[in-house]
Amino acid sequence: MPATSKAQQKAAGAALAAKRGEQPKSKLKGASKQMEESMTENQLEEFASTKRKGLPAKKG
Numbered sequence: 001m002p003a004t005s006k007a008q009q010k011a012a013g014a015a016l017a018a019k020r021g022e023q024p025k026s027k028l029k030g031a032s033k034q035m036e037e038s039m040t041e042n043q044l045e046e047f048a049s050t051k052r053k054g055l056p057a058k059k060g
Contacts, residue, residue: 001043003050005059011035012047019044 003009008031015036017023028036035044 001046003047003055005057006052006055007031007058009048009050009052009055012039012044012050015039016041016044016048 003012011030011032012035014023014028014032018025018028018032018036019041025033025036035047039047
């Protein structure tokens with residue numbers, strides 16, 4: 001399932017980086033923190049790899 005907004009794609013990228021250990025989990029907040037806890041690495045990768053062109057800034 002691809003991301004439905006640029007904000008969702010960005011949050012997934014931050015959560016994925018934390019899950020892989022590339023950035024500390026303590027820097028996560030809001031949606032990215034919830035995503036990191038509840039989603040698998042594969043799910044996060046799918047959301048984060050969504051192309052940003054044509055996506056709205058926020059989910060409406």
